[in-house]
Amino acid sequence: MIPVSQATAPAASDSPPASPAAPKDGRTSERSLARRVLARPEIGALIAAISVYVFFFAVASPFREASSLANVLYESSVMGIMALPVALLMIGGEFDLSAGVAVTTSALTASILSFQLSLNVWTGVIVALVVALAVGAFNGYLLVRTGLPSFLITLGSFLILQGANLAVTKIFTGNVATDSISDMQGFDQAKKVFASEIGIGGVDVKITVFYWLVFAAAATWLLLRTRFGNWIFATGGNEESARAVGVPVTFTKIALFMGVGAGAWFVGMHILFSFNTVQSGEGVGNEFLYIIAAVIGGCLLTGGYGSAIGPVIGAFIFGMVSQGIVYANWNPDWFKAFLGVMLLLAALVNLWVRRQATRR
Amino acid sequence: MDRTSRPRSRRFPALVAAAAAAALMVTGCSSDSGGKKAEESADNAAAGKADTPRMKVALITHAAPGDTFWDLIRKGAEAAADKDNVDLLYSNSPDAAKQANLVQNAIDQKVDGIAITLAKPDAMKAAVAKAKKAGIPVVGLNGGIDDWKEQGLLEYFGQDESVAGEAFGEKLNELGAKNAVCVIHEQGHVALEARCAGVKKTFGGKTTNLYVNGTNMPAVKSTITAKLKQDSSVDYVVTLGAPFALTAAQSVGDAKSKAKVATFDLNKDMVKAIEDGDVDFAVDQQPYLQGYLSVDALWLYKTNGNFSGGGQEPVLTGPAFVDKENVADIAKFAAKGTR
Numbered sequence: 216m217i218p219v220s221q222a223t224a225p226a227a228s229d230s231p232p233a234s235p236a237a238p239k240d241g242r243t244s245e246r247s248l249a250r251r252v253l254a255r256p257e258i259g260a261l262i263a264a265i266s267v268y269v270f271f272f273a274v275a276s277p278f279r280e281a282s283s284l285a286n287v288l289y290e291s292s293v294m295g296i297m298a299l300p301v302a303l304l305m306i307g308g309e310f311d312l313s314a315g316v317a318v319t320t321s322a323l324t325a326s327i328l329s330f331q332l333s334l335n336v337w338t339g340v341i342v343a344l345v346v347a348l349a350v351g352a353f354n355g356y357l358l359v360r361t362g363l364p365s366f367l368i369t370l371g372s373f374l375i376l377q378g379a380n381l382a383v384t385k386i387f388t389g390n391v392a393t394d395s396i397s398d399m400q401g402f403d404q405a406k407k408v409f410a411s412e413i414g415i416g417g418v419d420v421k422i423t424v425f426y427w428l429v430f431a432a433a434a435t436w437l438l439l440r441t442r443f444g445n446w447i448f449a450t451g452g453n454e455e456s457a458r459a460v461g462v463p464v465t466f467t468k469i470a471l472f473m474g475v476g477a478g479a480w481f482v483g484m485h486i487l488f489s490f491n492t493v494q495s496g497e498g499v500g501n502e503f504l505y506i507i508a509a510v511i512g513g514c515l516l517t518g519g520y521g522s523a524i525g526p527v528i529g530a531f532i533f534g535m536v537s538q539g540i541v542y543a544n545w546n547p548d549w550f551k552a553f554l555g556v557m558l559l560l561a562a563l564v565n566l567w568v569r570r571q572a573t574r575r
Numbered sequence: 576m577d578r579t580s581r582p583r584s585r586r587f588p589a590l591v592a593a594a595a596a597a598a599l600m601v602t603g604c605s606s607d608s609g610g611k612k613a614e615e616s617a618d619n620a621a622a623g624k625a626d627t628p629r630m631k632v633a634l635i636t637h638a639a640p641g642d643t644f645w646d647l648i649r650k651g652a653e654a655a656a657d658k659d660n661v662d663l664l665y666s667n668s669p670d671a672a673k674q675a676n677l678v679q680n681a682i683d684q685k686v687d688g689i690a691i692t693l694a695k696p697d698a699m700k701a702a703v704a705k706a707k708k709a710g711i712p713v714v715g716l717n718g719g720i721d722d723w724k725e726q727g728l729l730e731y732f733g734q735d736e737s738v739a740g741e742a743f744g745e746k747l748n749e750l751g752a753k754n755a756v757c758v759i760h761e762q763g764h765v766a767l768e769a770r771c772a773g774v775k776k777t778f779g780g781k782t783t784n785l786y787v788n789g790t791n792m793p794a795v796k797s798t799i800t801a802k803l804k805q806d807s808s809v810d811y812v813v814t815l816g817a818p819f820a821l822t823a824a825q826s827v828g829d830a831k832s833k834a835k836v837a838t839f840d841l842n843k844d845m846v847k848a849i850e851d852g853d854v855d856f857a858v859d860q861q862p863y864l865q866g867y868l869s870v871d872a873l874w875l876y877k878t879n880g881n882f883s884g885g886g887q888e889p890v891l892t893g894p895a896f897v898d899k900e901n902v903a904d905i906a907k908f909a910a911k912g913t914r
Contacts, residue, residue: 275805277801277804277805280804282804282830283801283804286797286800286801286804286829286830287797287801289793289796289797290793290794290796290797290798293793293794294793294794377640380641381640381641384641385646388912389912390643390646390843390912391640391641391642391643391645391646392643392818392842392844395844395847419829485793486792486793489793489796489825490792490821490822490825491821491844492818492844494641494642494643494792494818495641496639496640496641496642496790497641497790497791497792498790498791499790500788500790500791501790501791504791534797537794537797537798538797538798538801541785541798541801541802541805542801542804542805543805544805544806547783547784547785547786548784548786550762550786551762551786
């Protein structure tokens with residue numbers, strides 16, 4: 216196994232050697248618990264999230280209700296489920312600009328296939344998974360084969376999917392939105408799986424919130440406890456050295472892109488089964504929200520650094536701010552400006568915490 | 576360097592094929608309800624075909640791709656084109672400069688007529704003047720009711736957005752509404768803002784605007800839910816597009832609010848929602864009619880020199896209210912995706 220110092224690497228390399236008075240060699244000395252905690256990539260985002268929560272808790276009385284929190288968590292979860300594989304991919308050093316429209320592609324595939332062939336909706340769900348994984352594999356394969364930047368390749372697939380979403384929908388349905396599949400067999404069952412609600416103490420919580428947390432736990436385990444997790448960090452940190460020490464870089468990258476495909480499939484199914492029909496033009500622009508969630512959560516744009524909990528917090532901050540502004544009933548004309556200011560403040564808190572952690 | 580990728584690349588198509596085969600096996604269980612089989616097969620409004628010489632008409636709109644509303648305009652235009660032996664060139668761009676370029680493109684193709692939306696009238700001025708100079712008749716539709724005459728367009732088919740908004744507001748008064756939220760799904764969109772402003776003008780109660788991200792449905796749903804929780808006295812949610820009304824109806828349920836949903840524009844799911852009472856009423860500006868009339872008008876102008884409104888008055892295609900009372904009349908057309 217190759218030694219990969221994972222998430223704490225930048226923090227450790229930035230800190231100057233131990234003070235001369237230290238009895239032991241600074242490089243091997245144990246850092247204090249507080250300092251180690253502060254150096255985690257997601258801790259800055261966590262503190263920012265708490266600040267945002269406290270802020271809206273103070274200024275917006277409807278925000279205090281448990282059902283409001285459930286609503287905020289819902290928006291965060293739909294964004295956050297996609298932000299997870301996108302964050303893993305970013306840690307692995309690549310981008311996927313097709314992630315937003317890939318969600319719509321999956322939903323359209325499942326819906327159109329089921330409707331046109333009058334199949335049980337589960338068939339459409341499974342075929343959509345195959346299509347979503349194939350899109351991811353295509354991105355990954357093209358990337359490792361051509362060596363072109365992922366920004367360029369996935370920009371291409373973004374445009375291809377955006378056009379295909381519209382054109383294929385139009386060919387089959389004659390419209391630009393799919394037909395409602397809510398009266399078809401298997402729909403109710405699939406709705407239970409992908410888009411139901413669970414009551415907790417009188418508050419209806421959307422099922423995506425639970426999936427989100429489960430997926431985040433799985434991604435954390437994958438990153439920190441498995442060999443594949445090490446491969447991701449190594450590939451994103453320095454591809455050539457990773458390859459030199461035997462990391463299967465090609466496999467890792469294709470798998471990460473397919474992971475994004477799987478995420479897009481899941482969110483696509485949620486959208487299909489909660490809204491019954493899908494507009495073919497949806498999803499454009501969401502790819503940046505996923506990347507934003509990952510970056511707010513402490514992932515580096517350059518790869519090799521980040522965590523799976525980070526994007527969870529990042530998506531939560533984004534959800535809190537965008538809903539909090541409504542709960543606070545601020546002038547809606549300023550909505551985007553408020554959103555920008557709040558996100559910038561969250562990023563500054565994040566940065567400040569990380570500086571504190573790495574300073575002696 | 577491809578040590579690891581080569582065996583994978585060979586294995587990969589096989590994997591996909593296996594997965595596809597597995598999926599096809601599942602197809603054994605097909606659905607007995609809904610789906611294509613249940614959908615009525617209905618032909619488009621196909622009358623006879625004109626024997627006038629083939630002409631070329633360009634329809635250039637500011638539509639974003641994949642919008643149900645604009646699809647209806649295009650379908651209306653296509654129906655008229657079929658009937659009138661017209662070769663229809665459809666192009667669209669939400670970006671004003673690109674739309675102006677598309678007009679230039681149509682002039683270069685020496686079309687016999689141009690139908691155009693003037694959502695951003697000033698940006699289109701030069702292009703329209705060029706078309707007129709080239710001797711191409713230009714008609715307006717959908718957007719630009721205040722500008723079509725000044726720019727010398729032949730005629731105009733559409734709805735006055737402010738008038739529609741005002742009629743909407745009066746309808747709300749009639750229904751005894753007190754507090755309405757107007758959901759704008761694209762911030763800074765002139766026509767959408769005009770609708771909400773129109774509602775505000777005539778509506779006796781309170782009107783608040785709410786901005787949502789129209790390309791992200793879960794976010795639309797959450798935001799409307801949040802607004803309903805923030806202000807529990809809201810009794811009407813006004814949306815500016817049919818898909819958003821359907822989502823708003825879900826938000827009302829989530830927020831356990833008593834608010835009703837009313838909307839601008841129709842689509843085929845909206846008909847069912849009105850029948851079921853999920854959506855109270857919709858205001859239809861009949862986009863199909865706008866598309867149909869503008870192509871048909873250019874044909875008529877070429878073959879017989881007619882033009883509607885004498886270049887003085889616009890031809891209004893809306894607002895037409897659709898509610899539980901009259902929804903049955905239009906249901907079969909909406910199901911075909913033409914109303």
